Amino acid sequence: MFSPNFGTGVLMFLLVSSTFVHSSMSEIDAKKRYMREKVRKMFYHAYDNYMAHAFPHDELKPLSKTFTDSLSELGNLNLEHLSEHYNGSALTLIESLSSLVILGNNTEFERAVRWLSENLSFDVDVRTNLFECNIRVLGGLVSAHILATDSRNRLVQGTYKNELLILAEDLGRRFLPAFDTPTGLPYAWINLKYGVMENETTETSTSGCGSLILEMGALSQLTGDPRYESAALRALRKLWSMRSSLNLLGTTLDVATGEWIEYSSGIGAGVDSFYEYLIKAHILFGKEELWRMFQSAYLAVQKYFRHGPWYHEADMRTGKATYWQLTSLQAFWPGVQVLIGDIAAANSSHREFVYVWEKFGVLPERYLLDHQMLHPTEKYYPLRPELAESTFYLYQATKDPWYIEVGKSMVDSLNLYAKVEGGFASIKDVTTMQLEDHQHSFFLAETCKYLYLLFDDSFLVDRNYVFTTEGHPLPVISAWHDRLPENYIPTNGTSIKSEKQAARRSSAMSLQVCPATTLNSGRSSQQVESACHIPDAQSDHRCLTEDECGVDATTCRRRSCSMAGYCGLWLFI
Numbered sequence: 282m283f284s285p286n287f288g289t290g291v292l293m294f295l296l297v298s299s300t301f302v303h304s305s306m307s308e309i310d311a312k313k314r315y316m317r318e319k320v321r322k323m324f325y326h327a328y329d330n331y332m333a334h335a336f337p338h339d340e341l342k343p344l345s346k347t348f349t350d351s352l353s354e355l356g357n358l359n360l361e362h363l364s365e366h367y368n369g370s371a372l373t374l375i376e377s378l379s380s381l382v383i384l385g386n387n388t389e390f391e392r393a394v395r396w397l398s399e400n401l402s403f404d405v406d407v408r409t410n411l412f413e414c415n416i417r418v419l420g421g422l423v424s425a426h427i428l429a430t431d432s433r434n435r436l437v438q439g440t441y442k443n444e445l446l447i448l449a450e451d452l453g454r455r456f457l458p459a460f461d462t463p464t465g466l467p468y469a470w471i472n473l474k475y476g477v478m479e480n481e482t483t484e485t486s487t488s489g490c491g492s493l494i495l496e497m498g499a500l501s502q503l504t505g506d507p508r509y510e511s512a513a514l515r516a517l518r519k520l521w522s523m524r525s526s527l528n529l530l531g532t533t534l535d536v537a538t539g540e541w542i543e544y545s546s547g548i549g550a551g552v553d554s555f556y557e558y559l560i561k562a563h564i565l566f567g568k569e570e571l572w573r574m575f576q577s578a579y580l581a582v583q584k585y586f587r588h589g590p591w592y593h594e595a596d597m598r599t600g601k602a603t604y605w606q607l608t609s610l611q612a613f614w615p616g617v618q619v620l621i622g623d624i625a626a627a628n629s630s631h632r633e634f635v636y637v638w639e640k641f642g643v644l645p646e647r648y649l650l651d652h653q654m655l656h657p658t659e660k661y662y663p664l665r666p667e668l669a670e671s672t673f674y675l676y677q678a679t680k681d682p683w684y685i686e687v688g689k690s691m692v693d694s695l696n697l698y699a700k701v702e703g704g705f706a707s708i709k710d711v712t713t714m715q716l717e718d719h720q721h722s723f724f725l726a727e728t729c730k731y732l733y734l735l736f737d738d739s740f741l742v743d744r745n746y747v748f749t750t751e752g753h754p755l756p757v758i759s760a761w762h763d764r765l766p767e768n769y770i771p772t773n774g775t776s777i778k779s780e781k782q783a784a785r786r787s788s789a790m791s792l793q794v795c796p797a798t799t800l801n802s803g804r805s806s807q808q809v810e811s812a813c814h815i816p817d818a819q820s821d822h823r824c825l826t827e828d829e830c831g832v833d834a835t836t837c838r839r840r841s842c843s844m845a846g847y848c849g850l851w852l853f854i
Contacts, residue, residue, distance in 0.1 A: 309682050312689070317736040319692055321384060323705070324729040327720060330704035331373045337400065338369030343704030344718040351722070371401060375418055376726035378425035379753055382434055383730060383740045391440070394429055397422075398444035403452050406474045411459050411467055412489040414452070416554075416751040417722060420496040422449040423503065424753035433744075446503055453500045453509045460512040465519050466490045466536040467512070483537040487530050487546065491520045492554035494562045494571075495749050502761045520555070521574050528581035529597035530555070547586055547594035549608035554750040556582070557617055561747045564620070564846075565755060567762030579621070590629040591650055605651035607637065609644045612667035613750075619674040622843040628679075631671050635687055641711045642694050644668055661717065663707040664699060666727030666752065673735045688735045695728075727752035745846055757846070817848040824848045 327341075335341040338348035350369045374393055381390040426445040428434055458476035459467040462483075469485035472478050493513040501510035523539060524530050532543040532551040546552045559575035562568065585600040586592045592611055594604040612634045618627035638644045644665065647656035669691055676684035698714050699705045705724055709717040730752050734740065746754040815831035817824065823846055824830050830840040830848035840848045 313736040316689055320733045327704045327725055328377055337371040339372035340722050341704050341720040342718040343701050343706045343720045346703040373722040375421040376722040378421055380725055380730045382428045401448055403455055403473050408470055408472045411471050415493050415496050419449055419452050420749045420751050420753040423499050449500055450504050462536045464536055464539040465515040467516055483535050484533055485536055486533050486551040488552055488554040490516050492558045494558055498566055499755050525597045527600050528577045531597045544597050545594050545603040548592050548614050549611045553610050557750055560620055565747045590633045607648040607650055609646050609665050612671055615671040616674040619678045622841055624678055634668050643711055645711045660710045662711055663721055664724040664728055666731055669728055669731040673731045676735055688732055822848045
C-alpha cells in the first residue's frame with residue numbers, strides 16, 4: 282500500500298540530493314581554483330628565481346642562487362673548454378615557454394621569444410645528449426613556435442617572424458649527423474658545432490634512439506623538409522626490428538652493430554618514452570604502423586612485466602623477471618594507459634605510486650619491491666613530473682575528485698619539503714629530506730604544468746594536443762595525418778540521409794540486416810554486417826564524446842571514446 286506522502290518524499294529526496302551534489306561540485310570547483318593559484322605561485326617562485334640568478338644559463342641552483350649549464354655538462358665537459366662567450370642555452374627559459382602560455386602570461390612569453398630570437402645560437406662547441414636536447418630544446422622551440430602562431434593565444438600580431446622555427450630547424454640540421462651509422466640508429470652524443478666526435482661511444486638506450494619522432498616529425502611537418510621525420514622513423518623501425526620473439530626490447534644497444542648490450546628492461550629508465558612515443562606519434566601523425574607496434578608492445582608489457590598493479594623488469598629473450606623494483610619514471614605509464622582507454626589498469630597502478638608518495642612524502646627514485654625498502658643509493662627525488670602527469674590524465678578521463686586530492690597532496694609536499702628562498706630544490710634523500718642544489722628545467726616544463734592543468738584545464742578547451750615526454754604540447758591536426766588505409770574505412774555502415782538532414786546513424790537491427798556472415802560465391806564474397814552494429818559517427822573514428830561511438834560489429838560491445846579522441850574497444854585491449 283502506497284503512502285500518500287510517497288511522492289512528496291521522493292521530491293524532497295531529489296531536491297536534497299540535487300542540493301548536495303551542487304554543493305559538492307561547488308566545493309570541488311572552489312578547491313580547484315585555490316589549488317590553481319598555489320601552483321601558479323609555485324611556478325613563478327621557480328621561474329623568477331631562475332631569471333634573477335641563473336638566466337641565460339641553463340638551470341638554477343636554488344640553494345646557492347647560482348647556475349649550472351646542463352647542456353654542456355650532459356657531455357661531461359669542463360666549462361673552461363667552452364668558448365669564453367658561451368653563456369648557456371637558456372634551457373629553463375625554453376622549457377618554460379608553453380607553461381607561460383598555459384598560465385596566460387602572454388606578455389612574458391613574447392618577451393622570452395624576443396630574447397631567444399635575438400640571442401640564442403647553437404653554433405657552439407658543446408657535446409650534448411641527443412635525446413635530452415631533442416625533448417627539451419627542439420621540442421620546446423617547436424611547441425612554442427606553434428603557440429606563437431596560434432591566433433587564439435592573442436599574441437601581438439605581426440611581431441613574430443618564425444624566429445623559433447628558424448632556430449629549431451638549425452638545431453634539427455645539427456642532429457642529422459648523429460644518424461649517419463650503419464644501422465640508422467643515432468649516436469647518443471653529438472657536438473652541436475662539429476657533429477659526431479672521433480671515438481664517440483656507440484652505446485645508446487632504447488628511449489635515446491626510439492623517442493625522437495614527435496619533435497623531429499613535427500619539425501618536418503612545419504618546414505616541409507622530410508629529412509628529420511625520415512631519420513627518426515628509420516631509427517624507430519630499426520629498433521622495432523630488433524625486438525625479441527616475445528615483442529620485448531632491451532635497455533641499451535650498440536648503434537654500429539645493432540646488437541643489444543643490456544637484455545633486461547621494463548617500462549622505466551632507458552625504455553619508458555619509447556612506448557610513450559609509439560602511441561603518441563600514432564595519434565599525432567596517424568601512422569597505422571605505429572599503432573600496430575604499440576599494440577604488440579603493450580600486450581607484451583602487460584604479459585611479461587606486470588605483476589598485479591606493479592611492473593617489474595624482465596629479460597627480453599625469455600620474459601623471466603630480473604629486477605623487482607619501482608622507479609619514479611614508471612609513474613608515466615598510467616597516463617599512457619589512459620590514452621588507450623585502459624582506465625582500470627591505469628587506476629590500479631596509479632594508486633600504488635600514490636601509496637609510495639604518501640609513505641615517504643615524495644616519490645623516491647627507486648624502491649625495491651621484493652625487499653619493501655628504498656634502494657640504498659637512489660633515495661633522491663629530483664622534482665620529477667610523472668606522477669603529476671598521470672594524475673592529470675586520470676582526472677581528465679574520470680573526473681573523480683579523488684585525483685584532485687592527490688594533486689593537492691603533491692602540491693603541499695613540494696611546498697613543504699622542496700621550496701627554498703631561491704626556488705625549488707631537489708631532494709637528495711627522501712628519508713631525511715636533505716636537499717640538493719638543483720632545480721631541473723622539467724620542474725617548470727612538466728611538474729608545475731601538469732599540476733596546473735589538473736586544477737584548470739581551460740587551455741585545452743576546444744583544442745586537442747599531444748604532450749611530448751617533456752610536456753611540450755603539439756596540436757593534433759588533420760593536415761599532419763596519414764590517410765587511413767582503405768580497410769579501416771567502413772564500407773558497410775548504415776546511415777539514413779535526406780536532402781534536409783545530415784546522415785544519422787541507425788542500428789542494423791532497425792533496418793533488418795542479418796547477422797554477420799560471409800556469403801561465398803565463386804571468387805567473390807559479400808560481407809553482411811552484424812545485426813547489432815552501429816557505426817561510429819565519423820568515418821575516421823574520431824570522437825569528442827561517447828555518443829559519437831557506435832557498437833562493434835563483431836563483439837556487439839559498445840565502443841568508447843579514448844582520451845586520444847578515437848572510438849574503439851579500449852577497455853578490452
